[in-house]
Amino acid sequence: MAGLAAIFGSGAMTNSIREIEGMDAIFIIGSNTKESHPVIANRMIKALHRGARIVVADPRSVPMTRFAEVHLKMRPGTDVALLNGMAHVIVKEGLMNREFIEAATEGFEEWKRSIEEFTPEEVERITGVSRDDIIRAARIYGEARNAGIFYTMGITQHTCGLDNVKAIANLAILTGNIGRESTGVNPLRGQNNVQGASDAACLPNVFPGYQKVGLPEVQKKFEEAWGVKLPDSPGLTSTEMIIAAFEKRLKAMYIMGENPVVTDPNAHHTVKALETLDFLVVQDIFLTDTARLADVVLPAASAFEKEGTFTNTERKVQRVRKAIDSPGQARDDLSIIMELSRRMGYPMEYSSPRDVLREWGELWPPIQGITYERLEEEGLQWPCPDESHPGTPYLYKDGFPKGKVPFSPVSFNPPAETTDEDYPLVLTTGRNLFQYHSGTMTRQVEPIEAHCGTPYVEISPGDSRRLRIRDGAAIRIVSRRGAVTVSARITERVAEGTVFLPMHYREAAANLLTNDALDASVKIPELKVCAVRVEPVKRR
Amino acid sequence: MVQITIDGKKIDVPEGITILEAARRNGIYIPTLCFHPRLTYFGGCRLCIVEVKGFLRPVTACTTTVNKDMEVNTSTAELEELRKLILELILSDHPHDCMLCEKAGACTLQELAYTYGVDGFQFAGERRRYSKRDGNPFIERDLEKCILCGRCVKVCREIQGVEAIDFGYRGFKAKICTNFEEDLDCEFCGQCVQVCPTGALTGKLWARKGRQMSLREVETVCPYCGTGCNITVHVNRNEIAKVTAREDSWNEGWLCVKGRFGYRFANSPERLTVPLIRKVPRGEGAPEKVEDLFREATWEEALDLVASRLLEIKEAHGPDSIAGLSSARCTNEENYLFQKFIRAVVGTNNVDHCARL
Ligand code: SF4
Ligand code: SF4
16 A cells, blocks of 8 residues: 555554544445445444444445445546545635644645635536535534544555545545544555565565665665575566566566456456466465466465464454364465475575564564564554554554655546447446455355355446346446456446446456556556446347 | 442442443353343343342343442342243243254353253243244254344344344244345344354354364454454364354454355365376467366475476576565465565565555
8 A cells, every 4th residue: 555655654554443433433435344344344333323424435335325424426436536525625614623734744735726626516527426415525524523534445446546545645634633543544455464465575665564675774684684685676566567477578477375367457468478477386275267377286275274473454463373274285385485495595494483473573673572472362453563562553643754744736537448439338346245356265155155156247227227138137248358248236336327347256257357557656457447338148 | 430239249330330240340140141242232031130129129130220339139049930930931932952953052041041950841832833944045043942032133233234134023923034034135244143142043054063062162363354353263173163253352253254154165175285287388278177287296396396497487587587476365474485585585576465456
């Protein structure tokens, strides 16, 4: 989450999940919380019972809207305009927090000029949300003493992803809604250990703990610790890897537990790229579509079969314990990597994951106080610099590491691919409650498959009437990149002009259709928006 | 704080809490069935009756708040007789099939019957018979075992915000109903299963996988979304029999359908169990069948091949011609070691994971 880190100093959730109970306004934008993070939604419902007011901004009528006082049903890809519009109202009505702006921020005046054009009328025109609702939402957020904002990939999966995050941050600092208990900005992580994988630096531009590749003192620190010369220029991101493979600059890939053929945008392209490699190793628990392309497939242990830690979306490091033995000869990833390193002339020997955590802590002080002994009882939230430190439930209590927080003017850019006569509908993708990600795990679970095992597309009653599509009928969705056939689910959840295709089904992979235009600076593929047309499938 | 006396013991408790809470905080046992600390309460089962000095009749401890100098008795001959009577009545309308019940050993009702020595035959008469089986794939609803405590109705409304179930009918016919008594079609979070004090609600996946006594419990973290709920995995030999969550975990015992019922992938027959090495080239015309694509190999052979090919490619094209992609599903330690492998062993910063996705 480069965007948030650049503004505040850290890219993580600033509050803990527990604190949601104490919020008096909850603003959810681009997060289908009730389905993607259901137990976080439980906390929001609890807050609601205690009097919290909830605003949901989402092009779809996601289940969380049932609990919302205002639902801002904007056109897909118009988040920035909506956020700027809310900020405009807050400024105009004097709901901002002047003391906070004075003490902790910079660039307010200049930024203020940048939002002048975002009047409720103008924003209504861009987003399709009524001006009254924009004003109501702005008041709910602006008048609250403790307000929290929540967002996920919904907001970062646009070409303007980084702008969205900036616009969110602007709203928070404008009202001083950060740095206190139950008050903050909270990106919700999609997968169980995205936070940990980032902290541990499975990232091309940083060493563990977000220490920049290329800085002499950082290079020196890690070279001394690991006893080897280290490369000092940033590497390729996952999307760049696929492009590099396609262009034959990349010759070999080692993929551990990922299934890019189903999760990357533009699937045809990904398959071709991986096929072009000289050598591909895939380590996974199932023979995924990606593993089928491999030269060597290594059977790995599942999360129930190993010891270790995961870091959840609220920065909490928690203990993972082995419950069962792996089937057959499957091994945990740690021992596989150690075996390979031995064979490649740089042995990395650890007697247990405990030692790995210790080494990591020595190199990254914010987790130095986290030990397996302490985790026996409960998880600990970083920063936790020493063994007597209780962990940090919310960030920036004592100010921001980078000093004053800048207001960042953001202008509105319409989504990269807009609709036209041939492709008149907007396709959005995302998750449903029952399946998970590429389906590697959930699609092996019988009751989940029985209940929600068939791919479908959500289409509005209006569009289905116009296109003469019946509920449950097979339809073809065609984009500039490909086509899939699925059954239609007619529902008010999606607005007219929009269709929604869940991302989990390989037999109707959403990424056969999507666009791989990239956000210039954070490189999150634009999975959420692309133009399509829908055709009934003729019965033969 | 106010001072009250429970069973002759003087204790200081905060004002406004209930007698039940005051007792629990001080380690004094009062039996309950319908009470649940995270839900609203309504004194439905009446097992928590206590005597309060100055009151003519017993009061329910879960609904009565403490007052200064209150004197409470939790156990008198009369109270215990009343409790026995309540249990007799509940059990008189309960299937006597603990030997087949999934909940045996973890059932509050069974435990109370045991403690009070009640078998439910005293008032044996007509029993409720429900033969229709709910066809949903996740939750077994055995309404003959339902004691109408209402916890499931409350958890569904108050915690989950769904209201998929409610009380229906009256008197002897009263039962927990879905809309129009159709098959349950809801979020299948299983919170209702978690709070049910009897065997009325259980997981369909749990059936005959093992009961309390044969299960080993392991505390760990849900392998799905970034919420990171704490879960308890119940293991029978080498198979996961069920997943629950502890009430004293930070997630308060709540889970979603994936965390609670999505564990079966681990024991799936489709799991990879041996290293595989490719037999045929990639690309157009690759066969469909796994056997035609790969041959099985030993770990030695597979690891040697990976190591030597990576070294060759590094030699021929430089370390930046190699890249590693790791997973947000792997542990911190595995991710740390993976990036160290790519950086220190292979010698490139081409390492990423799917956070962007
Ligand atoms: S599974 Fe969840 S949503 Fe369904 S009835 Fe039970 S509590 Fe309600
Ligand atoms: S139980 Fe559900 S909400 Fe909790 S971590 Fe698992 S998937 Fe996420």
